Amino acid sequence: MAADASWWRDAVIYEIYIRSFGDGDGDGLGDIAGIRSRLPYLRDLGVDAIWITPWYPSPMADGGYDVADYCDIDPRFGTLADAQELIDEVHAQGMRIIVDLVPNHTSDHHPWFQEALAAGPGSPERARYLFRDGTSSGGPPNNWRSVFGGPAWTRVADGQWYLHLFDAHQPDLDWQHRDVRAEFESILRFWLDRGVDGFRVDVAHGLIKHADLPDIPTDHEDMLEPPDRTDHPHWDRPEVHEIYRSWRAIAESYGPDRVFVAEAWVAKPERLACYVRPDELHTAFNFDFLRCSWHADALRAVVDCTTRALDAVGAPPTWVLSNHDITRHVTRYGRASTRGGGSQHESHGPVDVALGRRRARAALLLMLALPGSAYLYQGEELGLEELEDLPIEVLQDPTWERSGRTARGRDGCRVPLPWSGFRPPFGFSPGDTPPWLPQPQRWVSLTAELQKREPDSMLALYHRALGVRRNHSALGEGGWSWLPSATGVLALHRTPGLVCIVNISGGPTALPRHERVLLSSEPLPDGALPADSAAWLEVADHHVPQRAAATSFPTDGVPGRW
Numbered sequence: 001m002a003a004d005a006s007w008w009r010d011a012v013i014y015e016i017y018i019r020s021f022g023d024g025d026g027d028g029l030g031d032i033a034g035i036r037s038r039l040p041y042l043r044d045l046g047v048d049a050i051w052i053t054p055w056y057p058s059p060m061a062d063g064g065y066d067v068a069d070y071c072d073i074d075p076r077f078g079t080l081a082d083a084q085e086l087i088d089e090v091h092a093q094g095m096r097i098i099v100d101l102v103p104n105h106t107s108d109h110h111p112w113f114q115e116a117l118a119a120g121p122g123s124p125e126r127a128r129y130l131f132r133d134g135t136s137s138g139g140p141p142n143n144w145r146s147v148f149g150g151p152a153w154t155r156v157a158d159g160q161w162y163l164h165l166f167d168a169h170q171p172d173l174d175w176q177h178r179d180v181r182a183e184f185e186s187i188l189r190f191w192l193d194r195g196v197d198g199f200r201v202d203v204a205h206g207l208i209k210h211a212d213l214p215d216i217p218t219d220h221e222d223m224l225e226p227p228d229r230t231d232h233p234h235w236d237r238p239e240v241h242e243i244y245r246s247w248r249a250i251a252e253s254y255g256p257d258r259v260f261v262a263e264a265w266v267a268k269p270e271r272l273a274c275y276v277r278p279d280e281l282h283t284a285f286n287f288d289f290l291r292c293s294w295h296a297d298a299l300r301a302v303v304d305c306t307t308r309a310l311d312a313v314g315a316p317p318t319w320v321l322s323n324h325d326i327t328r329h330v331t332r333y334g335r336a337s338t339r340g341g342g343s344q345h346e347s348h349g350p351v352d353v354a355l356g357r358r359r360a361r362a363a364l365l366l367m368l369a370l371p372g373s374a375y376l377y378q379g380e381e382l383g384l385e386e387l388e389d390l391p392i393e394v395l396q397d398p399t400w401e402r403s404g405r406t407a408r409g410r411d412g413c414r415v416p417l418p419w420s421g422f423r424p425p426f427g428f429s430p431g432d433t434p435p436w437l438p439q440p441q442r443w444v445s446l447t448a449e450l451q452k453r454e455p456d457s458m459l460a461l462y463h464r465a466l467g468v469r470r471n472h473s474a475l476g477e478g479g480w481s482w483l484p485s486a487t488g489v490l491a492l493h494r495t496p497g498l499v500c501i502v503n504i505s506g507g508p509t510a511l512p513r514h515e516r517v518l519l520s521s522e523p524l525p526d527g528a529l530p531a532d533s534a535a536w537l538e539v540a541d542h543h544v545p546q547r548a549a550a551t552s553f554p555t556d557g558v559p560g561r562w
């Protein structure tokens, strides 16, 4: 591992959704042993770091984002000793490791919540959560809604209600309570002492609620959307920032290379920038990029607005196309409407998967050419599509039940990876145990084993692109500008000596003057760049024309959760 304090400013970080990456013990569920045995794959792929979704003891009401003990490992995933060995081995293989911190809520199995239930109304134990009496007419304390559907309040046997912005098994903590703050500071130290390189902060925009828990005004277009205002009673409240300042100080006490990445769904880049001011979190996911449609002007505007807002606070931008909450981008890009976000886990018409894959290849070259750091979601390197037709009996995402079985939820992007072989479980588990979500037989042509041998596969493209990115001094952090380009074409100049050109114009476009092609997402017949493809070109900087004007925030980049 390079002793580089600013490694995170342009790292490529691979998200491991632990339940679905690799199963070491043969129970059909991913685990730490499954990750360990596949570290060489990740090292060879060329990623700098891994982020592992929650691995703590959990009843799994929300896939582990319902934590019952923040300082242990769920026995289905392994032991604390296994986690330590993994941390050490990741480092020995030259990579870093980020773990998931879930501070907004605990599991209802967490000892604090069990104590709160037992202690009754008005007790100090209840004060760590948000218990309230209902209205005089017997309704919940206010009109807030759960992100997963239904009311955000559940009533307990003695008549009080508790708040849960997510599932009823995920009671929200009261971050005004000093025990809560002290507990999370000690959880940070617990994992930093074990050598983790950082934390992904779940729901970073949600920790503080308005003290009066007021109703959400009905003029908010959608009660769950983070608004472009500071008075939303539970999203993106200014008081969250003091929490992150205290966390930054803890991370710094371990050295400048221990970092945070915020999951903050906010209205626009300027608000995201507040989370990554120099004394707060280091980076934040840039969901505007993932929500953006496959459209040159919209993408250009997201890049401009993101970089402008983050430059103002000195933080590097991050780029991400998929994660465990969002419809896989192969599927999004294969639809007539390519925009991500909103309630996109409900089906939105037919999908042309081949077109989606072609665009995903081009999007990769764009993402990896942008300044800053990038996140990959497991399976995107294999070109996996969203599985939108999982049988309803296997669905596990709480969204399915809480939406009254109207929204299928996020299981379709969480299906276990196909590694090898000719039939499920495709090497995910040793032996034949069926994985916790079924894989389709058609993934036989997408296994990592097969794609390793095919020079034009998605995996081969990821491998080559990450290799060029690692070795080319223009990529990662550094200077960049747009070049003048035809309508529907993006041309990004990175100095020294590289142009990334992306063609979303619908027809072929001529390549700009260049010395040689470093990489392209498709073959380049007659020296032209075909539609829905991208290329990295080596150029002589003095031949590159003037930069094009910057754009303003895209009208279709409006916020949306999932």
Ligand code: BGC
Pocket: 062, 065, 066, 102, 166, 202, 203, 263, 324, 325
């Ligand atoms: C995680 C989700 C999870 C939610 C509640 C998120 O943002 O990424 O998977 O359901 O937080 O913890």
